[in-house]
Structure formats: C-alpha cells, structure tokens
Amino acid sequence: MYAFEFVKPKTVEEAVAALREGEAKVLAGGQTLIPTLKQRLAAPEKLVSLAGVEGLRGIRTGDGVVEIGAGTTHAVIARELAGAVPALAALAGDIGDPAVRNRGTIGGSLANNDPSADWPAAVLGLGATVVTDRREIAADDFFQGLFTTALEEDEIITAVRFPMPKTAAYAKFDQPASRFALVGVFVARLDGNVRVAVTGASENGVFRWQAAEAALGADFAPAAVEALAPPPAEEMISDLHGAGDYRAHLVKVMTKRAVAACG
Amino acid sequence: MTVAVHKPHPHDSAPLHVSGKARYTDDIPAPAGTLHLAFGLSPAARGRIRRLDLAPVRAAEGVVAVLGADDLPRPVDLSPAHAGDEPLLATGTVHYLGQPLFLVVATSHLAARRAARLAGIDIAGEKPVLTIDDAIAAGTDLEPPLEWRKGDAEAAIAAAPHRVRGRIEVGGQEHFYLEGHAALALPLEDGGMEIHASTQHPTEIQHKVAEALGLPMSWVRVSVRRMGGGFGGKESQGSALAVACAIAAWKTGRPCRMRYDRDDDMIITGKRHEIRIDYEAGFDADGRLLGVRFAHFLRCGWSTDLSLPVADRAMLHADNAYHLPHVTIRSRRLRTNTQSNTAFRGFGGPQGMMGIERVIQHVAATLGKDPLEVRRVNLYRPMAAVAAGEAAQTTPYGQPVEDSIIDALVDRLAREARYAERRAAIARWNAGSPVIKRGIALTPVKFGISFTLTHLNQAGALVHLYQDGSIRINHGGTEMGQGLNMKVAQVAAEAFSVPVEAVRITTTDTARVPNTSATAASSGSDLNGMAVKAACETIRARLTRFLAERHQCPEEVVRFSEGRVHVGTNVLTLAEAARAAHEARISLSSTGFYATPKIHWDRTRGQGRPFFYFAYGAAVSEVAIDPLTGETRILRVDVLHDVGRSLNPAIDIGQIEGGFVQGAGWLTMEELAWDERGRLLTHAPSTYKIPVASDRPRIFNVALWDGENREPTIYRSKAVGEPPFMLAISVHQAIAEAVAAAAGVPFVALDAPATPERIALAVRNARAGENAP
C-alpha cells in the first residue's frame, strides 16, 4: 500500500464535504476497493470511511417497499430478509465467502457496478430506486456500462428502495473458481409487468432482456422463454471462463430456471 | 504377526498439520540480517532483450543487490537433463512470459518484489510458439520423434473387420501444492553452504548449488523437513530458488531466503504436459484390438526439463491394462514459449492412458457394446494363467506382464459396485429424464513401478540405535504429506520389533544420506523402506551375534519379537540389549542400501523391462450432467485398488482418495488459459479452480485389493503415490457416456477437461450432427 489520508466522518453531509476536497474515494466494506488499491489500479489521496456514518445501515420494510441502507452487509441482508424477500436474501447469501459477506456492502457493490456482480441484477430486475445524498435514481438510469454508474464523483448512495415483488427469483451460474456470476438472471413479477435482468454476461454490464420480459408478461412460464432466441452472442463477454455463445445460451437457461423458481 | 507394518498408523505429522505447528521451509526462523529475494520476470514470451535497465531497481528502497545473468559467478544451467537450455536468468533471449530475467536481493520480501517491477525492460518481440499447432507448424521438436513398434500395426489395422480413428486433446494441470516454492541459504564460515528447500530432490539442489558456486558437492548441504505438497512440481523446479539464494548468500555473506508468491509460482513454474493423441484402431466383432496406432504430441514448454522421460512414460502407458498385439506409438515433444512443463503425479502415464481408454470407448460405441465388455476381452492375461504355464503377454515395449490381477480385480469391483445392474438402471432412468442424464463407467489402471532411468532406482539409509533403545532413522526420501516417513518408521520398528513410537523420524539431509534420487515415480517407500530395512538388519545381526556369544547359545535362538529381545529363555528389552552391546563396543549404527533388481531399459528402441512390477486398480464412477449448462456431479465412486500387502492401509486409502480427486480435477474443472501473447491468465485460485472437499464424490467407497506383490518388495507392498490418480479416467468416461445419452448418439468425442462449457457445447454439437473430430 501507499500513504493516503483516512477520514471517518459522522454524517453523510460531512462525508460529501470530505469527498469534495482533493482526490478522495468512499470506503465501505473495502472488499473491492482495498484490492484495487493494492494493485495500484486506483491511488486516491484520501479515503472517506462510511463506517462511522449514522443511518446507513439497516433494513426497513413496509408499504410494499423494502429499503436497505447502503452500508448494510450482504450477510445481514441474507439473514434478515430470508422471510420477507427470499430472492434478495438468497442472492446476498451466495456472494463470495463468509468474510466477503460480513464486510462487503450493497452500496459498495452497486457503486462499483462490476459486470459480474450480483446486486445489479436484483436492483435492475426489481426496478429499484437508488437513493443518494442528493436524489433518487431509477435503476434503469443508474447502470451505465462496465464499472460505470450515474453517480457523480462526490455522490454517496445512502439506500436502495426495492418494491415488494409478487414473486422473484435469482438464478446464478457460478464461475467455479471465483464464484462470481458467469451468468446471473433476476426475474421478478411486479404489479402489471415482468422484469428480467442479466448480469455477468454482457460486455456492457447488467442489462434487461426485453424479449424475455415480453414473452413472460404474456405467459409467465419457462416454456415462454424456451421459444426465444438467446441474446446475441457477439454482445456477450467472451473470456477464459466462457465464450460468448456459451454465455448467451446460459442466459436463456438461467432465465428459465429463475422463472421456474418463482413457482 | 507384525508389530508395526500392515497397520493403519496415522500420519506422524497429522497433529502438527492440523494445529498449524508443522514447520515448512518458509517457517524456519532465519538469523538476523537475512535477505529476501525476488525475480524480475520477462513481460514477453519470446524475443531478444534489447535493453535491461536495472538502475531503478538498484535505487529502490531496501535493495541490497541486483543480479543479471552477467553478474553470476559462472553460467548456471538448471536443466535436470543437463540439456543446457535452462539458464537461471535469461541470457540475451527470452523464451516465455514470466521467465526470470534478474534477481533482486533486498531487506524484505515485499521490498524485493516491489523493486522487481521497476526495471526498464525492452524486448524485441517475436511471435511466440504457444500451442501444439504452432509448435507442429514451427517444427520445434526437442528431439527427433520417437517411435516404438510391436508387430505390424498398419497391416493389422488394414486387415481388421472394423476400424475407428479419432483424436483426443487433454489439457495440462497446475500442481497447486498448498505450500509454494521456498528456499533458505545459510552461508557457512568456510565458504560452504547450507540450504533448506521445499524440494522433492535435495541431491539435485545440492548438485546445482555446488555447480553454480564452483564448490564440491561435499561443501553443500541440503535439508528438507517436509513439503506442503509436491506432486512432481518440486522435482526439478525448486532449483531456481535454491540456487538464487545460494548465489546471493555467497555474494553478500548473509543468509538469503526466497519464496514465490502464488501468482509468481503459477507464472514461473511448469505444469502437467498438455497432450494431443491421434489414434487409429482395428478390431474384431468382440471388440478385441487387433492393431492400434497412436501419435502423441506433447506441449513441453520452453526448456527440456523432464519432458523426454515424461513423454516416454506416456508411451509406456499407451496400453494401460490391455494387450495390444500390434501397435505403433509415435511421440513428438514440442518446445513452446510457455512455462516448462515438468513432472506431475503419473509423469505422462495418465496422458498415455487417456488415449487407449478413448479407443476402447470408441470401439464399444461402434459395436454397440458395453465398454466394460470390450475392456474385458482386451485385459492382459492373468497372473494365475501365466503361473499355470501359459505364455505371458508382452507390453508394446516387450516387457512380459507376469503379475496381472486386473481381470479378477475388475470382476470383483464390477460385482461389488453392481456395475451391470446400475448401468441398466441408468439407461432406463435416462429414457425417462427429459434433461438430466447420467453415465457410468468402469476403467482399469495398470501402472509401471520404477524410474525409467534405471540408475535412479537406488536408495540409501542411515540408522542409529541409541543405548537407551531408541531409534533414529535417516533416508533419502522426502516427506510431502504422502506419509513416507511413517511407512519407513514402521519398517524400522518392525525390524527391531518395537512400537513405531520408538522410532524417531528426521529431516531429509544430504549430509546424512548422499546421492539420493528424487522422491518421485511412486518409489519413495519401495526404495527407502528397503534401504532402511537393510540398515536395521545389519544392526540387528550385530546384536544377534553379540547376544548369542554372550549367552553361549546359537544365533537362531535370538529373536526380536513383541517388543522384546529373546535369547533362549532370557528376555531383554531392546534398551538392555543396546546398552550391553554398546558396553561391549559393538557399533549400533549402520547404513543401508537398495537397488531395484531385474530392470533394464533401452528407450530409443523401446525395449526392455523398465518396470519391476505393475500396480493395478479400477474404479466405477457414476455422474450426472445437466446438458443445458454442462454442470456435472460425481454421484458415486467405487474404487478397488492394489497396493500389495499394504504397509499402512490408512495412509494408502488417503493416497487413493486424494489421487482420485486430483485426477478428477484434472479431467473436469482445472483449465489453464493463456492469451495470444503467451500470458498465463489462470494464475490464482480466483481463475483456476481445483477440487475442494465439496467436489468429492457424494458416495466414495475405497477398498484395498487383498493380495501381495509377486515381487519381493518391502513387506510385499506396492507403490501407491501415482496409480490412483488415473482411476479418475472413469469420471471422464462416465461424463462422455452421459453426454452421448443427452445427445441421443452412441459416441461423443469429449476432450478434457470436461468443463461445463465443453460439455454443453459437446451436447449441442453432437445433436447437430457435428460429432466427427
């Protein structure tokens, strides 16, 4: 590592103020940021820790909404949402290993927007709202490609607001070595519509598979997906863990699995 | 009745392993002032070094010295084959991405690694030769192709009523020993050097260090307490670290240590050889093989290393357990601009066997037969029939197979694992299962035991009996978790008829036992057990003679049994006998030596008896696949394996289980990938997947064949290190059966590793009729 300044503000306002001075970065669970610093892929002058900021942690449910504080760890979500929204709990419980789940946060995962991360699929799949220190961003506007989001440099996610689905499920095909998603598909039935969000597969990060949404809107059954052509293989990631056409094929298989899991 | 051998003693270090107290090379406390080393690595796979600016490295914090090839006291060739193509540091040209270019000596491990990244490196790159196809096109053979012939395969194939031909490609494998490479060099007051290294071959390290420093071997001492796994990866590849440490220690006069970070370890060191096998076979209506032709192509990496004997052993196992009356095996050993592939459990044998097992599967599918039927008609003639006077059948290299028990072993396994019933049940189950398909396969193993380089088949030992009756043994083998030290201690305990706890096991040390062979080729307990036994027997004979004289009785009445020394009706403890002998000025220390009998071998002609005996085994594996994603599960495995009369059934079963799981990893999930520049992409556990406890078969029944070695080996046991690895071929074959069932075709040419992607695509292609290789 190298020398940097470390601040630990108490409120969101102080944190934002700290972010505005110099080249600074927010530190949440550090599960992504610390390795990035170690590999010199980023070298901010200052880290602004969210560990002491009030009100960023915890889960509130009510009025057909689940609101999760940005600083809530995957482990807490897995434990506390098991009854209310099993799809989110299961997704959280399958991230990395216990150490990662006990440190890593939903806010960090979303701000990072790794193309193979799990949370972006849930947020886009449920059409959630990302709440920041200054505004509310719809999921459809939030994700803007690989490691890119609608967040401004000094903007902090404070919470994520999910609508309570009728049913939802996440089907993940692990890249066996790292257990990140080789392909993960989140399917949700909400009032009036079906959403299908895919992570791990695309060169452009998480995306909605609209053909599947339309087909499932008409007939919510795995057979409806069977009839579809998979998304175009040339838009899928092709790397050592899988060729584009394999990933495209998996998108279809995982979508069917998620639909079946919705019951 | 035995007191110590044939008993399931736990591994002597087990409590240390699980409590974290076991000391590995990098845990040895180093003296104050110890320096730390790191290599600067080539960023290109092939080319000429135009400029190597080490000034920024020298200027970095904590750096004490930086050495390039020109700064070495003399040119250093690390080649275990003395091929002269493995310089410690690159000399003008680079041959793979990751090749050590220079050596940083610094005050800490981190400082050395950091500084190693600072060099200004300018390489005039050339297009690297990376794949087998590249190497065939470029003709980069390490030696002219080797061809062994028995009979006339071409004519037999041409005359056969049925023929198949095809190709199988089998990937390499990273050793992934949990303890990475490490070494520590302590310069001595008189210019000598003491080395601690994580190596399977202390004598080779001693030799290479002596050569690098221009010292006699007697001035260099190498010791190894244990390794955290070796698997062949520490047979030759540890030399770089030990020699680097020795040179740096010699230059600075300070102790030097080095360990590879996991990424560096994977990027620098060689792996199992990837192989392509082209085959052609002619056979009759029963599936009897009449003529077979194999062409092997091995990816060897940048240097000769152990590639020639590895490729030879692939040829030596091209028959596996099957009699091939007419056969031609041709082998090309191809140099590529990648890590130098090296020894790995089985040493080419597993690759060779994949070829013939594929042939059997292909033949069976062509005839519409159960592959087990085809296997059975081709198995070598049984030992019993040979003993009854029938001629022994010979291997492709002319060795008569006199000890085959494989037919009876296969029969018993098939019966106990209910192979036939389950195969029928699986066919029914598959017919009713719309998606998931199952497959089952039984494959045999016949593995030749001995180093093919005949002179390596020797071992020495040094045994001390102390005057209090305690025993300390030294032998040339190294402990890498395989339980060698326990087995050898059992042999010593048996010789004196004392409990195994009375025997103290020590560090392997070239100053105590010289001129050792690598602990490799599964030979550890065969060779070192015999050498220790010989040493113990020498001491015991001296005690016997002494006690007989003292008690005025014939030597025949002196017996060592049940923890006591009986002299007629007098009963002594070993301590009493030892003390009395010591007071009578009898030496209680002895060396022992063993050289394997009967073996001889001519590798260019492919003729001789390279192996003292064969170890046998078989496995039945049942798998399920999901053809949509290509995921697999190993549902059940039954193993019956021949270790002769087991020296230690607990350790042997552990070796069988571990070998099987490692083999299954090789064939199903472990996949190496390089980019087009020759950069290894899979250099960490986040990208390279090895099997873990949850990947083991759900049901895993391992039994030992109840027999004894026909040859007079140590207590009639058989070697166990490598043979079980190849039992996992049954997993690959079962997957191929399931893939064929999913595609609705009789046969699918499935390559390895059978990763989910490869399985899903194989099903899809086979359904689309694109099956022909």
Ligand SMILES: Cc1cc2nc3c(=O)[nH]c(=O)nc-3n(C[C@H](O)[C@H](O)[C@H](O)COP(=O)(O)OP(=O)(O)OC[C@H]3O[C@@H](n4cnc5c(N)ncnc54)[C@H](O)[C@@H]3O)c2cc1C
């Ligand atoms: C071994 C391992 C396995 C993993 N496996 C998985 C997996 O299977 N699936 C998966 O999805 N992920 C996986 N991860 C990633 C994990 O989920 C991380 O926890 C997550 O990506 C980042 O969360 P964090 O709290 O640690 O963020 P940090 O590392 O602290 O920060 C990540 C980035 O987000 C920014 N940031 C953090 N919080 C906020 C905020 N509130 N507002 C604005 N910006 C913020 C930081 O500035 C930084 O740029 C794995 C990680 C590891 C180390």
